[in-house]
Amino acid sequence: MKQLQYCLLALLWPVVNGFAQPMTAKIPALETGDRIPAITIDHLYNYPASSVRLTDFKGKLLLLDFWSTWCGSCIEGFPKMQALQKEFGSRLQVLLVNTYQGDDIKKVKPFFAKRKALTGEEVSLPYSLLQGSLLAYFPHRFVPHYVWIDASGRVVAITSQLEVTSKNIRAILNGDPVALHTKNDQLEFDTKKPLFVNGNGGSGGPFLYRSMLTPYIEGLGCSSGISRDSAGKISRFYLLNSSLWILLKSAYPALSNFPLNSIVVKTKHAAMHLPGTGVETDVYDASFCYELSLPPSSYEALQAYMQQDIARALKIGVSMEERKGRCLVLKRVDANSLQAGTTKSTTSCWSGDATAACRDRNSFSASNSSQAGTTKSVTSCWSGDATAAIRDSSRASASAVGHETQQQPADDAISISSTGQQYQPVIGLMKQLNKHSVAINMPVIDETGLKGKLAPVLPAGYHAMSLEMLQVFLGRAGFVLTEAERTVPVAVISDL
Numbered sequence: 001m002k003q004l005q006y007c008l009l010a011l012l013w014p015v016v017n018g019f020a021q022p023m024t025a026k027i028p029a030l031e032t033g034d035r036i037p038a039i040t041i042d043h044l045y046n047y048p049a050s051s052v053r054l055t056d057f058k059g060k061l062l063l064l065d066f067w068s069t070w071c072g073s074c075i076e077g078f079p080k081m082q083a084l085q086k087e088f089g090s091r092l093q094v095l096l097v098n099t100y101q102g103d104d105i106k107k108v109k110p111f112f113a114k115r116k117a118l119t120g121e122e123v124s125l126p127y128s129l130l131q132g133s134l135l136a137y138f139p140h141r142f143v144p145h146y147v148w149i150d151a152s153g154r155v156v157a158i159t160s161q162l163e164v165t166s167k168n169i170r171a172i173l174n175g176d177p178v179a180l181h182t183k184n185d186q187l188e189f190d191t192k193k194p195l196f197v198n199g200n201g202g203s204g205g206p207f208l209y210r211s212m213l214t215p216y217i218e219g220l221g222c223s224s225g226i227s228r229d230s231a232g233k234i235s236r237f238y239l240l241n242s243s244l245w246i247l248l249k250s251a252y253p254a255l256s257n258f259p260l261n262s263i264v265v266k267t268k269h270a271a272m273h274l275p276g277t278g279v280e281t282d283v284y285d286a287s288f289c290y291e292l293s294l295p296p297s298s299y300e301a302l303q304a305y306m307q308q309d310i311a312r313a314l315k316i317g318v319s320m321e322e323r324k325g326r327c328l329v330l331k332r333v334d335a336n337s338l339q340a341g342t343t344k345s346t347t348s349c350w351s352g353d354a355t356a357a358c359r360d361r362n363s364f365s366a367s368n369s370s371q372a373g374t375t376k377s378v379t380s381c382w383s384g385d386a387t388a389a390i391r392d393s394s395r396a397s398a399s400a401v402g403h404e405t406q407q408q409p410a411d412d413a414i415s416i417s418s419t420g421q422q423y424q425p426v427i428g429l430m431k432q433l434n435k436h437s438v439a440i441n442m443p444v445i446d447e448t449g450l451k452g453k454l455a456p457v458l459p460a461g462y463h464a465m466s467l468e469m470l471q472v473f474l475g476r477a478g479f480v481l482t483e484a485e486r487t488v489p490v491a492v493i494s495d496l
Contacts, residue, residue: 233296
């Protein structure tokens with residue numbers, strides 16, 4: 001009987017042992033310096049073949065651009081990538097790689113078609129879909145995500161979009177030494193949990209109240225969010241890897257009511273840069289992470305806490321003032337005496353030089369996963385509007401920041417006449433003019449005395465128009481835009 005038992009065990013052992021072994025060996029993640037194996041990419045479009053091996057690109061620099069349809073900064077970067085491909089020709093191959101299972105060809109093809117209809121831009125680069133298996137070789141959580149593979153088939157860099165420049169590509173191709181920042185996502189980081197608690201994003205411990213401001217932290221992405229309790233009171237607010245400008249807008253929401261030409265920058269803080277001024281800055285040195293966990297409080301209390309923290313840590317404050325200075329005045333003139341304006345543009349119109357501040361950059365990462373709960377995150381916080389995360393509302397749950405379609409206010413509504421001419425309220429025209437940061441570097445005020453839909457709509461591409469061109473356009477519509485001195489409201493950002 002025992003002999004029979006031993007025989008049965010001997011027969012069964014290979015079967016039991018086989019089920020105990022993993023079905024496939026774990027694929028080690030590739031790092032900088034590793035040589036890539038013969039990885040096959042399929043579901044390939046805009047390419048002569050439907051599949052290809054990464055090793056087939058030896059002899060040229062291969063740039064894997066990981067993206068998804070829900071990542072706005074990824075899509076915005078496509079024209080840049082196509083321009084780089086054109087610049088370097090056969091020495092470079094950019095390959096758009098999508099690992100998200102929801103982005104199949106049935107979704108992506110009409111998505112690209114709609115984008116072309118809206119922007120006139122066509123995606124000509126080769127792109128591959130449904131490549132979830134590549135996450136084992138190139139793990140990441142935030143997109144866009146770039147893997148650089150040199151002509152010999154070695155990984156030479158893993159970066160965000162900030163490092164993808166013509167200068168850096170040329171250095172790699174020429175074999176010149178170049179130090180690129182390495183993007184290293186913390187895959188276990190959870191934006192729904194407080195930063196540093198129980199190892200979330202780093203070391204930390206329990207606390208009753210916490211306010212924290214840190215420099216840029218690698219791997220956390222760029223997002224903001226808010227948590228409320230069941231009564232709608234705010235218990236937590238966070239802002240990750242964001243510019244000082246966005247931090248100030250979150251603490252002082254009234255800043256959003258001022259066009260950039262009505263903001264006076266009097267601080268010497270190296271990280272204080274207004275968006276759109278065209279001055280380069282180092283994102284990593286000029287970004288902050290801020291988190292405030294507090295007893296359930298009101299929106300106004302949250303603002304006060306943030307303002308106090310900024311004052312204590314950065315020695316910066318914001319005030320709303322009335323100042324006398326140069327501005328542009330919009331007036332209605334008699335149609336029989338229209339004249340094109342000849343007002344000259346100035347470079348400084350206040351005692352503080354609001355135009356000297358630097359340009360904010362785009363967000364540089366988008367979360368690779370959607371998470372439900374009382375805290376929601378955004379994918380743009382370097383030059384986007386993170387203040388929406390803390391706007392008071394009657395809803396008990398947190399509001400998502402960004403990527404939401406906002407209904408156009410009634411006072412901005414556009415009307416079309418029987419002749420096809422577009423009109424809008426004067427307030428809509430004022431918003432267009434005050435957002436024209438290229439040609440107009442001083443406030444524009446309304447002295448037309450008009451109400452209703454009587455103002456013209458500036459043509460498409462008006463951001464590229466000079467001041468003189470704007471004056472001619474407005475003159476034909478019965479308006480004149482002239483420089484004058486007035487007392488106008490301004491926001492002042494100053495050192496304390």
